Every structure is written in structure tokens, then in C-alpha cells.
């Protein structure tokens with residue numbers, strides 16, 4: 556969505572909240588990305604209004620996220636996540652706060668957040684409000700923790716992967732202290748669910764700078780903690796599924812059946828991405844992904860695919876029924892391999908894909924089979 560449209564709508568949103576006597580600011584990823592000229596998917600708002608006030612204010616438009624005490628409002632097709640200023644008192648499972656109190660102070664709210672670049676706010680007039688040095692770190696391109704990184708990462712271990720993700724996608728550096736603490740606390744990652752790990756890893760691997768993220772995961776020694784043992788064999792690939800295929804963690808992380816099939820196909824094709832057989836049997840996509848991994852020109856793969864005499868079984872100029880009629884025999888175990896052989900002959904251009912020629916060839920092969928059987 557166009558950044559300016561989102562900003563205009565977000566400013567209207569916080570004005571509506573402020574018009575009812577509350578404080579409200581845009582905060583987090585939207586402001587960070589706006590200052591970097593990057594489009595965002597949603598907008599976070601921090602406010603002194605409580606969820607009860609907000610539900611009253613937005614009524615039908617609002618969905619409550621009761622587990623986290625924030626609400627989501629969809630306004631003009633934009634998702635607003637509105638969270639009441641809060642202090643987080645204690646955390647459970649190194650992941651989520653289990654005790655919070657609502658407060659009336661923006662700065663206190665910002666102090667509970669993860670990284671300084673995520674604490675920059677914007678008020679209803681569009682002015683930047685920077686209470687914790689976020690703008691300086693944004694300029695220096697540094698991911699730095701807002702508070703003591705030991706506590707910060709222990710409170711919520713997902714922040715380890717968020718730090719790597721921001722350093723990857725924004726091409727920022729991790730602050731030295733944060734790096735050291737990540738190394739010391741990496742064992743906590745075992746407490747994070749595979750789903751949450753995969754969500755963050757997907758964002759890292761689908762970034763145009765994925766190799767930067769992969770280098771960082773190695774440098775911080777997170778590969779073992781994340782079961783990414785094969786990370787040293789990963790080569791650049793713009794497709795996230797290609798990276799997962801190289802990592803060979805199909806049975807560790809949650810993937811759909813289709814994704815598992817695709818990863819297996821990509822690995823199969825990696826040996827010879829341009830063979831007729833691969834292009835025909837696996838289709839274009841796994842071959843293009845494998846070609847990119849092997850640094851083969853994708854254009855060549857596309858051209859080779861377009862030049863295939865047939866692209867799927869139903870492109871073959873005869874059906875099994877027509878073959879059986881021509882041979883004047885009933886179906887039997889011979890049929891499948893016979894038909895496949897014809898398919899292979901067409902694919903490798905040994906026989907033209909023409910009905911008469913294929914029926915004749917079929918007859919010849921069938922005769923040979925019968926002679927072999929009688930021997």
C-alpha cells in the first residue's frame with residue numbers, strides 16, 4: 556500500500572483517539588520503515604486509552620486480542636494494532652508477559668520495547684517523537700537494545716531472531732553488546748516453538764539480503780540451536796523454499812505437504828537442472844530454483860522448458876485407450892511401462908508427437924515385449 560496513504564490514514568486514526576481525550580502515537584515498525592522509505596503492512600499505535608475505551612470508540616471495527624490486551628482495528632483496509640501504554644511486570648516461558656499494568660506515560664511504555672529503532676514515535680501532526688535515541692541508531696544503522704540486553708532477551712527470546720531479522724532486512728549492524736548477549740543466551744531458543752522460529756526464519760530467508768542473515772546466524776552460533784546443521788552448504792537463492800530445501804529440515808520445521816514435495820523436487824533437480832526429464836517430470840519452478848542455486852542462467856531453463864515437445868502426459872498425441880484399440884488387446888501390466896516409454900521417446904525427440912507414428916512405435920515395442928516373453 557502507498558506509504559503516504561497509510562500515513563495519512565494513521566494520523567487520522569490517532570487524531571480520533573486524541574479527540575476523545577487520550578494520548579496516541581504511531582510507534583514501532585511503521586515509523587521505522589517510514590523514515591527508511593520502506594512500505595509497511597500494518598500500523599502499531601500506542602495510547603493512553605485502555606482496551607475498554609478503545610472498544611467503545613471503535614465498536615464494530617474492532618477485534619480484540621484479549622491474550623495480549625491490545626485491539627486490532629481495520630480502517631480503510633489498513634490493520635491498526637492499538638496497544639495501551641503499559642509496564643510489563645513479569646514474563647512466563649521466556650516469551651510473553653503474564654503480568655502487565657496500564658500506565659499513562661509514553662516513555663515508560665517505550666522502555667519495555669525491544670530495540671531503539673522500534674521506539675521512534677509520530678504524533679498526530681506527523682512530528683517525530685524520539686525519547687530513547689532511536690533516530691541516532693537509525694542513522695548509524697544499528698540494532699541496539701532499549702534496556703539491559705540480558706533481561707531483554709530473557710524476557711522474550713523471540714527477540715534474538717527479531718534482532719537477526721532486522722539486521723538482515725534493513726542491512727543494519729547488531730550492536731556489539733547485543734551480539735555478545737545473544738551468543739550467551741542462545742540456549743534459550745530451545746524454549747521457542749518451531750512455529751515462531753519458522754516465522755522469523757521465513758522473514759530472514761525471504762529477504763533480498765538473506766545471505767547476510769545466514770552469515771549472521773553462523774557468526775552468532777545459532778545454527779545448532781535452530782537445528783540448521785546444513786547452513787554451511789546454503790547458496791544464494793531468491794526463493795525462500797530453495798533455501799529451506801538446502802537446509803534439509805523438512806521433518807523438523809512445520810511445512811505443508813506441498814512444500815515438502817517441492818523441497819524434495821528441488822533437491823532431486825539440483826544434480827542436473829537442465830535435463831529434459833527433470834523439466835518434464837518436475838515442471839518449471841523446481842528447475843528454475845535449482846538453476847538459480849547452481850548459478851545457471853534462468854533464461855536458459857525457461858527456453859529449454861518452452862522447447863520441450865510435450866509438457867504433460869495429456870499432451871501426448873495418443874491415449875492409452877487408442878493404443879489398446881490399435882494393438883487389439885486388453886489392458887494389462889504391460890500398458891503403463893509401454894506408454895511411459897512412448898512418452899520418453901517423444902520427450903527426447905526420438906519419435907515425433909504424431910498419432911500415426913506413436914501407434915506404429917507402440918506396436919513395434921509391444922511386439923518386442925511379446926517376443927521377449929515367449930523366449
Ligand code: CTP
Pocket residue numbers: 582583584585599667668669670673674711713714717
Ligand atoms: N515488540 C517488542 N518485542 C517483541 C515484539 C514486539 O518489544 N518481541 C515491540 C517493538 O517495539 C515493535 C512493536 O512491539 O516495534 C510492534 O511489534 P511488531 O509489529 O511485531 O514488530 P515491528 O517492529 O512493527 O516490525 P514488523 O511489523 O516489521 O514485524
